[in-house]
Amino acid sequence: MKLTIRDVTKTYRNGVQALKNVSLTIPLGMYGLLGPNGAGKSTLMRTIATLQEPNQGSMMLDDMDVLREKDAMRRVLGYLPQEFGVYPNVSAEEMLNHFAVLKGISNSSERKEIIKALLQQTNLYEVRKKNLGSYSGGMKQRFGIAQALLGSPQIIIVDEPTAGLDPAERNRFHNLLSEIGENVIVILSTHIVEDVTDLCRNFAIINKGEVLLEGDPLQVIDSIRGCIWRKFILKSQLEAHQLEYDVISSRLYAGKTIIHVLSDVQPGAEFEAVAPDLEDVYFSKIHEAGKREKRLKKN
Template sequence: MNKLSLKNISKTYSNGVKAIEKVNLDISNGMFGLLGPNGAGKSSLMKTIAGLQRPDSGSILLNEVDIVADNDFVKKQLGFLPQDFGVYPKISAYSLLNHLATLKGLLDSSARKEQVLALLDKVNLYQQRNKDVYTFSGGMRQRFGIAQALLGNPQLIIVDEPTAGLDPEERNRFNNLLSEIGEDIVIILSTHLVEDVKNLCPNMAVMHKGKVIAQGKPSHFVSSLAGTVWKKTIDKKAKTEYEQHFNIISTTLVEGKLSIHVYAEERPDSHFEVLAPTLEDYYFYIMNQQKQVA
């Protein structure tokens, strides 16, 4: 069982932005979802774990090894798919992956070739292995990104906003691939999409303004709201009035009408129907709580 422990990690950029504030997380094998709105500090945290930047304070232990102090250890154990994978050169998928494998330290050429071809097969790009990567669609690029993250059999994989910009079919395909990668390594999925965490992750944390504001199992978060989420369809013009009287956790347009979800210990009025809460409800509920605290 692999174990990643973050203890009191903080990071302030030179412009004064406190991107990470005293973050504590314990993560073990399987998929872990890190959820939060844009600017919450997810990418900053992922880059810090990946050893691309140092925290100002705190420690990060992977299997008891301090990876801030021993940067080489994390490089060998880590696969990273950053939010922005960068430029795609005019070379084939096979050649690029082979090159990246060399950089990762896979020096035996026949073992390297075997691993590169096996990974291209795993991410369903074997047929396209001789095509230039720059001609790939967004979904193919992200699958290629996973193949490079898997080079060298890492124990920890970090994927940062991997499905942003993918169409629903590509997103589904990518998520299926992630869930196949295995339960024997730590996979951190950083995203602002509640649905991706709901579908893929048995454990999760929520970040907001640099802090971890919740950590646990999605199913526990959802059941903690049982009997307290109510739905009503209202006239769009009445929205402000409802906002004044109720703790609205979300509003959605359904066929041009406004459907509101309200948090309340008891039925707010006879026109409200109780809902089986979802992870979206929980996420919006705690985000609202943060707004009320601020």
């Protein structure tokens, strides 16, 4: 099974072009959609979920035309949006029962068994009688996955699921997503690079509505091996280094600033080579896109 997206464009009425000829091939398993806030990730997720129409392009889930067969797509879709509200005074068990009815699971004994299994899978069974308003952020996200799994979907969309979670809840959520991703397509939309590194066999980087890169995380990391250089500098030196070198990222460490520079050769004797990671790939692509945009504006 795969989701094939071709030349999808979306421009809102205010003139903002959120998606620009987006083409992706999303296979079975965990697929990461990585990009900064405002990159167009949520617009693409809503379009896949049939919540809005693109201006042009096509989406096929195997032989199903997603944009024409919306009801069929919704029957095989599970969706956890970025803003997932819950009724605070209703228990998880009651809320899942309500969602199950809406999903068309009419047999009460069947619903009961399905809900029990989902609560166990998401590690919420012991707190199933508690009101959702008393849940922590991580528990609410796991409840969101439980409702998304109702009806045995073939494709699941999770939009920024780990933002704001503490490390323990983030690990629990990762383990849950990994388990789910063994049998269905799971699209993980996030701005957190580690989420993609930890979970996904395939991913894409999107920025300002455009796909900058698509591939296997390990392969794209290998493609810049030997090209990432590190240097410790004073914060006051950052601007000068940005003018002289291709500085793709900077961060504070022990009162100093660490910069990573993209270069085929050692930029200077004071630079040391470092093993690249997906964060370096991500920042290098965002940096390249920014330089390209500046050149176009000058022309």
